[in-house]
Amino acid sequence: MFNKKIETNLLVLLLCCGLLLSGCFKKQSREAEDEPEIATTGGQSRGTDTPAPPTAAATPEKVDVHVYLEISNGMKGFMPAAAAGKEATTFQNNLLNLISEVQDGRYVAEKGFYLAKEDARSRPVLDSVSYNTMKSYIVSGIRDDVRGTPLPAMLKAALQNSIDQGAVSIIISDFIHGPSDQGQFISLDADIRSSLREAEHQGLAIAILGNTSEFFGTYHPAVKKPEVSRRLNGEEIPYYIWVIGKQEEVQVVTNRVLRNLPSQQAYFGFEYEAVPHAALLKEKEFRPSGIVYCSSRNADPCTEISLQPAKQEPVEFTVGLDLSSLPMSMQRTDYLKRNLQVSSTGSRASMVAVTAADESIKAIPGLARYSHFVRVRVPELTASSGSISVQLPQVTPTWINAWSTDNDNNPAADPKKTYQLIKIIDGVQALYRDQSDFVFKATIQFNKAD
Amino acid sequence: MIQSFFSGLYEMVLGRPIPANFTNDYREVVFPNTGLMLFIITLGIVILYYYVLNRLMSTGLYKTQHWVMFLILNAIIAFIIPVTQVTGNEIETHSYTYMFAFVNVVYSLILFFVFSLLLKRGSVQAWTTPMKWPNKK
Numbered sequence: 001m002f003n004k005k006i007e008t009n010l011l012v013l014l015l016c017c018g019l020l021l022s023g024c025f026k027k028q029s030r031e032a033e034d035e036p037e038i039a040t041t042g043g044q045s046r047g048t049d050t051p052a053p054p055t056a057a058a059t060p061e062k063v064d065v066h067v068y069l070e071i072s073n074g075m076k077g078f079m080p081a082a083a084a085g086k087e088a089t090t091f092q093n094n095l096l097n098l099i100s101e102v103q104d105g106r107y108v109a110e111k112g113f114y115l116a117k118e119d120a121r122s123r124p125v126l127d128s129v130s131y132n133t134m135k136s137y138i139v140s141g142i143r144d145d146v147r148g149t150p151l152p153a154m155l156k157a158a159l160q161n162s163i164d165q166g167a168v169s170i171i172i173s174d175f176i177h178g179p180s181d182q183g184q185f186i187s188l189d190a191d192i193r194s195s196l197r198e199a200e201h202q203g204l205a206i207a208i209l210g211n212t213s214e215f216f217g218t219y220h221p222a223v224k225k226p227e228v229s230r231r232l233n234g235e236e237i238p239y240y241i242w243v244i245g246k247q248e249e250v251q252v253v254t255n256r257v258l259r260n261l262p263s264q265q266a267y268f269g270f271e272y273e274a275v276p277h278a279a280l281l282k283e284k285e286f287r288p289s290g291i292v293y294c295s296s297r298n299a300d301p302c303t304e305i306s307l308q309p310a311k312q313e314p315v316e317f318t319v320g321l322d323l324s325s326l327p328m329s330m331q332r333t334d335y336l337k338r339n340l341q342v343s344s345t346g347s348r349a350s351m352v353a354v355t356a357a358d359e360s361i362k363a364i365p366g367l368a369r370y371s372h373f374v375r376v377r378v379p380e381l382t383a384s385s386g387s388i389s390v391q392l393p394q395v396t397p398t399w400i401n402a403w404s405t406d407n408d409n410n411p412a413a414d415p416k417k418t419y420q421l422i423k424i425i426d427g428v429q430a431l432y433r434d435q436s437d438f439v440f441k442a443t444i445q446f447n448k449a450d
Numbered sequence: 451m452i453q454s455f456f457s458g459l460y461e462m463v464l465g466r467p468i469p470a471n472f473t474n475d476y477r478e479v480v481f482p483n484t485g486l487m488l489f490i491i492t493l494g495i496v497i498l499y500y501y502v503l504n505r506l507m508s509t510g511l512y513k514t515q516h517w518v519m520f521l522i523l524n525a526i527i528a529f530i531i532p533v534t535q536v537t538g539n540e541i542e543t544h545s546y547t548y549m550f551a552f553v554n555v556v557y558s559l560i561l562f563f564v565f566s567l568l569l570k571r572g573s574v575q576a577w578t579t580p581m582k583w584p585n586k587k
Contacts, residue, residue: 281471284542288471297474306473317471449473 062109063249064167065102065257068126068158069095069134070116072146074176077217077232078239081141088139091213091239095138095172098241098258102170103131107256110167116154117146124150124157151177151188151424156195159244163202168245168253175240175418176222176408185222188420192427196244200269200431205247207254207327208425210264210403212236212416221408222419235411238403238418247271254327264399265329266425269432270439276322276369277390277442279305283367290315291449307378308449314379316352319390320370321442330392330439331356331371339395342376346386347446349378384448391441394432400425453478456485463553468546480535484554487531492558495524496565500573512576521562528558
């Protein structure tokens with residue numbers, strides 16, 4: 001009887017325990033539910049705050065485009081008259097693609113085609129022509145006799161025309177300066193700068209794409225010694241496409257209208273105010289090391305961290321960046337590896353590695369929004385709080401140096417060079433010198449962990 | 451307040467949470483939850499033992515071995531809670547997690563003993579369990 005009593009009592013006891021436990025667990029789960037709720041609302045409001053600027057400046061659906069094709073005598077060799085059995089030059093192929101995309105592509109609203117030349121007094125003239133006229137110039141060659149290219153004046157005229165009509169300018173030229181007065185060579189950078197001044201005033205950005213094409217015909221070098229002109233038969237001569245307009249519109253043109261960009265690209269005046277970024281501290285794919293954690297448990301994205309590097313155990317963590325809005329050439333991992341910087345106030349931070357998101361990472365929901373990942377190493381703090389920034393400085397691409405020459409007289413011996421390209425680019429760069437030094441800057445605040 | 455109290459209580463013995471990237475989850479959720487539950491459950495079981503089983507119901511579970519049984523039951527619960535807390539909050543498990551569970555077990559033993567000393571005098575059958583001290587009669 002006594003045993004039976006114990007048995008029933010034990011049953012009661014178990015029941016009580018069960019009730020007690022289940023009650024407790026419920027309490028815990030409620031607690032756990034409550035907390036993220038507050039946090040997610042915080043996260044959401046932040047979430048709507050941060051993507052707002054990019055959507056406001058979102059890439060426009062359609063852009064107005066003006067195409068300016070320079071038709072001085074120096075351009076004739078790019079566009080030899082078509083003949084049966086003769087292949088089109090790279091220039092012809094690319095230009096035909098370009099103007100057809102402008103004419104019929106879905107990303108172009110208003111379009112204009114202009115032939116750029118100079119009059120007898122070396123003043124630039126922009127001839128508004130139809131699509132078919134420009135096409136016939138490209139396929140059957142230039143019949144006009146246009147002596148030189150007053151480069152700065154031509155740029156200025158084209159730019160002004162496009163600004164007046166709110167269009168993106170696409171300027172195609174060999175960019176061999178042919179001034180009436182040789183002294184202008186010395187002031188080329190300053191002249192380029194003043195000709196493009198309006199672009200900077202209007203907050204426009206410039207993309208320069210360099211390409212080469214076979215050249216058949218008379219080549220007019222800028223340096224007239226020893227030869228004033230040469231006959232070339234298929235040598236590679238550079239030509240350039242300049243795209244000038246609002247940053248987003250230029251990107252529509254470069255990414256959607258021009259599409260297959262050459263690897264020689266340079267961008268000026270490009271700046272991204274808000275590149276989405278976060279410190280990735282809980283992802284298994286980017287396990288941090290050392291003492292580092294997000295200052296707020298539920299922050300998403302996490303832009304404030306607590307860390308405490310130790311001598312034996314420096315802190316290392318990964319910053320996720322969404323660079324998908326940047327020009328393609330700036331998204332390349334090797335470019336970022338060379339140019340990306342990590343700077344910090346209050347710590348000695350350095351960059352360890354840059355990786356682009358691969359397919360397996362894109363499949364992870366939390367990481368899919370980032371296109372690149374920068375591993376940052378912090379061996380030491382110099383203050384109890386500060387910031388760590390991942391930034392991309394405005395740099396002149398290396399190809400510009402390689403493509404520039406002081407003597408373009410013999411392109412067969414020294415191919416793919418343009419006379420004083422550096423000076424031309426210097427002039428462009430001077431325009432934006434006072435703007436931000438960085439294409440983007442992603443900053444993460446930190447506090448010393450307690 | 452409670453958060454820092456419990457964080458301090460556990461980190462005093464265990465050191466910083468490992469892996470460190472989950473520090474805030476430990477400090478803001480796991481430590482306070484576990485600590486509070488440890489407190490409440492231990493108190494509940496002690497009350498159950500002394501007041502329900504050995505006063506209201508007179509079950510005859512007044513011997514020290516019965517008391518030890520409940521002590522161990524409480525310890526098992528005290529081991530399970532931290533582990534479920536850690537996994538339930540999607541924190542990576544680490545040997546730290548089990549060290550933490552072990553420390554929680556030790557705390558549960560101490561707490562159970564302390565609560566027993568404080569509360570046993572109100573029990574009818576078990577006022578001398580596990581020993582007579584400090585009650586005098």
